[in-house]
Amino acid sequence: MSTTTTTPTAGRRIVPPRLSEYARTFVARHASVMPMLAALVILVLILIGAQIHFGDFVNPRTLSSLLLDNAYLLILAVGMTFVIVTGGIDLSVGSVMAFTGIAAAQMLDHGVSSAIVIPAMILGGAVIGLMIGVLVQYFDVQPFIASLAGLFLARGLAYVVSLKSIRVENEHVIWLQSTRWWFGEWYLTPTGVLALLTVVVGALVMKYTRFGRTVYAVGGGEQSARLMGLAVARTKVLVYVISGVCGGLAGLVLTAYSGAGYPRNGIGTELDVIAAVVIGGTLLTGGVGYVVGSLIGVLVYGTIHTVISYMGAEQSWMRIIIGLMLLMFIVVQRVIVVRAERRR
């Protein structure tokens, strides 16, 4: 009576006969890491390809600016990872980023101290996230619809604040962008540090807190998680709050990056974020995904962007390539899921 038999009847055909024991253990333990590793392989391949093609692509300057240019995207992707792992979606992030950005620019323009403005941006994002979370959890609204409402609300608020771009001259905000900490040829900006900190904190929360594990449990089976006595309601609301907070933080970073608040910022950014998260190996059906994977996803996204700029090609190629990659990743994920189901 062996209990370690994994496949009662259907196993004969499915388990490849010559898989080494080590590989089998790895798959049984870490099947969910595979899509992320695939993304990493693709990132490396793109970098190698670009290096061969351009001769001088992989250098400290390009890679440092990759982080700088995509800092806001990275922050949004961390929040989005939490939401998608629960099986939800947050379409509001681009608008939240624009709203907090323009509102901050307006307040700074009126001489409000950045010590008040920056926390207010975070808070604004959190409030919109809370609203979406409450709609999803307590009013049983589809996350797509609830966050779509959040999208329109935040975008509308952004237009209410100002229809035109507002320059930001606050020294603290400018400092975030203009400071370069050099490490030999490499450099980091405070915005980049913020983004990396978000990744580190996000990854630790997902892995080492009960809240983080509940996020996975909800994505694996909401009903099961509830029956297991986990705090499902609180968790589901909180992931949208986290995504909102990331939206506010991204608003700060983008405002610093562009030196202005602009109400039309980030239109469609939510879709770029979702694409990056999915490329990074997070399953849209929930339950599987890593913050580090999303970091890789954003880097893949940013690298393709840079490559296309280098080639001087139309940026529409960017869309086409990202579209094709998404398609590929979703098919890969689907195959993994189907195989996992069949293995039972």
Place this chain on the structure above:
Amino acid sequence: MSTSTTEPTKPQERGTDAVVEMRGVTIRFPGVLALDRVDFTLRPGEVHALMGENGAGKSTLIKALTGVYSVDSGTIAVSGTERVFSSTADAQAAGISTVYQEINLCPNLSVGENVMLGHEPRGLRGIDWRTTHRTAAEHLRSLGLELDTQTILSSHSIAVQQLVAISRAMVLDARVLILDEPTSSLDRDEVEQLFTVIRGLRDRGVAILFVSHFLDQIYEISDRITVLRNGTLVGEYAIDDLPRGELVTKMIGRELDELEAISVSAERAIDRTVAPVIKAEGVGRKGVLEPADLDVFPGEIVGIAGLLGSGRTELVRLLCGADRPDTGTLSVHGKVTRLSTPRHALERRIAFSSENRRAEGIVADLTVAENIMLGIQARRGWLRKVRKQEQDAVVAEYIKALGVRPADPNRKVGDLSGGNQQKVLLGRWLATAPELLILDEPTRGIDVGAKADIQRKVAELAEQGLAVIFISSELEEVLRLAQRVAVMRDRRQIGVLESSAVDVDGVIDYMATVGEGSVA
């Protein structure tokens, strides 16, 4: 004491030792009294079987005890203190854990994490994974399981997952463990392993509430039996005081008389010289169903007996075009054919009524009339309009023939009781004038009256020449209606029995023993 209690064999020994004591518990759903003043007592260190037919109130009682449903009247006391549970978390905190038939764990997480989720040991840097996995492994080992706790849950068999769920209950320090149909998808060795675990827990003083359809298993593991019928308590008995036959009688009760009349159906002779309406030879699908043979003649009712997951639904889905077989041939009226979609099957006059009434059957937001018309419309094609008068006539006819209550064609189907929804669904398929009607669990979860109505109607239709395939978990029902019974187990057809030659126990034995060991 409930008024409906008959001859409780044991003198009342309910004292302070009971870990769970339910008194006069009543739960009402719209239109149905799910539990009517039921008493139930669970003592530490016993395995207590809760028995009753489908719809008797077993799962309602369990859900009341686990805080899923709130009680309309009556009390629940745990270890002598009266409690009101508003969620499963509440019940768990009071020491009541449940392992459901469909495993309520997270397939995407590791075995160890599933055991410990919500109770992981934490250090300064958050969850201490090493200790978590070590503790989980210890809990699993105490149930006799040696598992790599870092493997993903979904890579294990259902049996192992079930045991993981029990380990989880032990982490919660459960004093009461509810096992709701835990054995329905396990093979014999796995059941034995589960029973070893259950006995171990019982000896540790855990009170175990066990629900199963398998009488053999009930008699193997239980110390005591409580029987429910139609939401009322029949009685509580020590296992030795209640022989099998008596248990079945108590479970079925007066329903037996009510349905006796239909039993002539099973004895009706069938002309098997004509071409069968449908004939399947070696029809199967890789990983879903091993090749099976089945034929149904005009006027015949063929029952399919088997447990949930035994392959009975999978078989009929292959017959009606819902899934495509990858082996074997299918002939309709003697002509070999391929049915690629349910619509295609409907053109050949084969109608399939799914077991999943809500998801694949009725459209709850449409009216009774609209639901019935859907069937006709699907057969005629969407372009040809059915005239209004014709519609009204057809709808009125079926409402009357099937006894749909309320007899209002403009009522939303979602507002009807389960039994009447089922009648509407039956009406929809009958309106397509089928030659073969496939009914998958048409009587599950509906009240006795409606059940009798549907059975009577099916028997009547067969007498008029309709061929029927009838699936039900209730063997009594299958044997009452069908002339032949195909028996399924482990996604395999293990035989076809003449129903006049067997009784319920015979089928159960057949199901459990025939062909044992021939599958890898």
